[in-house]
Amino acid sequence: MPAAPRPRRDTRGIVDAAGLLRHVRFRRHVPAPPLRPYLEHYWLIDWDLPEPYVSHVVPHPSVNLVFQQPPTGAPSGEVAGVGLGLFRKKLEGRGHVCGAQFRPGGFRPFAPGHAVAELTGRQLPLGDVFRAVPATAAQDVTGPDDEHARVAALDAFLLRHGPVPDPQADLAMALVDHVRADRSVRRVGALARAEGVSVRALQRLFSAYVGVGPKWVILRYRIHEALERAETEAAVDWAGLAADLGYADQAHLVRDFTATVGVPPTAYASR
Structure with missing residues (x-):
């Protein structure tokens, strides 16, 4: 029986990767089999910080689906197009974020009505890209304490929206x-x-x-x-x-x- 696939372990694109890993808990997970041809991996980050920390990433040519639970307020979800410049994110207090990094070229089968260049450099609410997004979508992904439950919720969201072979x-x-x-x-x-x-x-x-x-x-x-x-x-x-x-x-x-x-x-x- 073949070994289960593993997500890649490099830190390519992360500026001062050692510094980031000292401040947050960072993991990657493999998506469900029907999604694997289109996604690099899922990524999960949790933090509990006494002082604010700013992370920096040189973005990949990838679209990301991002669900986040900030220290205060309601959870949210967005589609982040390819970032053209250095991405900076200030983390403070306690929170977590769950994301799906698509393979370059792999996002459009989930949103065939959008040329991916329309998303470049932008972060859009889920409803602007996907049809019939449940009102509870962000809570479904960010709410569970168990990370495998978060991964299952990411699988469920994406399988609901595709992929359409292309x-x-x-x-x-x-x-x-x-x-x-x-x-x-x-x-x-x-x-x-x-x-x-x-x-x-x-x-x-x-x-x-x-x-x-x-x-x-x-x-x-x-x-x-x-x-x-x-x-x-x-x-x-x-x-x-x-x-x-x-x-x-x-x-x-x-x-x-x-x-x-x-x-x-x-x-x-x-x-």
């Missing part, structure tokens, strides 16, 4: 997986030629199903790789890494890293 979504997910796994993919034109499509057709597909263009995806995964190396290696050869990631020189990597993360890579690594 070959174009399958193609978009496969293309992004190719970009993520293959460092030699450095130019949009080369990716288009390898797939036998025009650059314009590739851009239209990414706009409709991923929410950002293929060039943006290529650059974002470069920054994720650089951030992960800075987090896990004692001494990074930045010039060598720049060459590995397809940059013309180290200065271009430094510029992109600084613009995205807010500090130069050497300063980030040293702290």
Whole structure:
């Protein structure tokens, strides 16, 4: 009997991952089998803080479904499109949040009426994206103390809304997986030629199903790789890494890293 699937364990995209994990309890879970082709994982965060803490994330090219229980007030749910800049979240008091991170290209089968680019850079109430959202949806997910009950509620919500099979979504997910796994993919034109499509057709597909263009995806995964190396290696050869990631020189990597993360890579690594 095959082993049960496990969610990935890396911290790619999290700025100062060690600092975050000192302040919160962070877990990932695998969704129900019919949902796995479309989702990366579920993620759950709980905190109980004597002092406020601000987390920072360099977003993936993914849509997220987010349910949160703040320290005060009612629980809420939203659909968060691909974030273009550094995401900051202030955590204080006691609370928790439960989310579903979709594979890039995997969200539209659950909301086929929306081009994913319409969501980019935005956080929308559930009712603006999904039909017939129960009034208790946020409470159903955030209310249980048991995290497996929260996961079951996420499964139930998403299975209620799809997925609707879509070959174009399958193609978009496969293309992004190719970009993520293959460092030699450095130019949009080369990716288009390898797939036998025009650059314009590739851009239209990414706009409709991923929410950002293929060039943006290529650059974002470069920054994720650089951030992960800075987090896990004692001494990074930045010039060598720049060459590995397809940059013309180290200065271009430094510029992109600084613009995205807010500090130069050497300063980030040293702290």
